[in-house]
């Protein structure tokens with residue numbers, strides 16, 4: 077099976093392009109093996125590309141543990157670059173169907189050389205029952221929760237997939253590996269959750285580290301960066317246009333006031349093409 081290894085700010089994927097709708101159960105079983113960093117290709121997930129009847133192409137993301145996620149911003153940018161360079165004759169604007177709907181994408185490129193990719197990540201969902209989060213009410217902004225004797229103040233946001241955003245004093249020093257897995261599986265989130273630890277520096281700058289549902293620590297999370305800005309803006313910790321610093325680079329996130337949609341702009345990189353023999 078042919079594949080392409082790609083990454084968005086170090087959040088890496090095995091990109092598989094099939095000419096038919098794939099068997100997701102089969103791919104879910106393959107994910108832990110192909111994503112294994114010792115005995116497989118090594119990646120945070122599989123991004124599978126296949127024909128769509130409502131957009132230029134369809135994409136699904138499968139986490140390294142085999143769970144199927146609703147959304148993945150970094151994979152979306154990678155797939156957009158793949159389509160631009162290898163499939164659509166360098167058309168700079170097109171659409172990708174994901175589990176959350178049809179997402180418009182824009183390629184920023186000069187003479188065919190891509191610098192950044194911009195994705196319409198859709199409208200954030202704040203209602204707990206839709207996130208899903210087991211709390212009553214219309215939103216969950218700056219709620220308190222206790223885990224093993226430590227209390228956290230979080231804001232819950234869905235970008236199609238669930239996020240718990242926690243403001244901390246220094247995200248770069250925060251023990252993500254200790255608290256991430258406990259919060260990911262907290263019973264308040266029946267479908268589990270991605271967890272972002274964020275330091276808001278000013279109205280337009282933040283630093284974020286993430287524990288991803290179904291993966292663990294990753295170097296970046298596009299939907300998590302979007303949730304970070306939505307949560308920060310709701311809590312009055314940042315504005316609506318924010319440069320989010322991640323361990324391997326930056327994402328520019330804009331939560332647009334006019335259409336309530338979140339736009340994410342950042343890089344996407346090819347690593348190599350390969351053939352899976354497993």
Ligand SMILES: N[C@@H](CCC[C@H](N)C(=O)O)C(=O)O
Nearest residue numbers: 145148149150237297298299
């Ligand atoms: N890395 C992603 C999100 C991937 C899915 C996530 N682990 C989940 O289960 O929701 C991104 O860039 O958005």
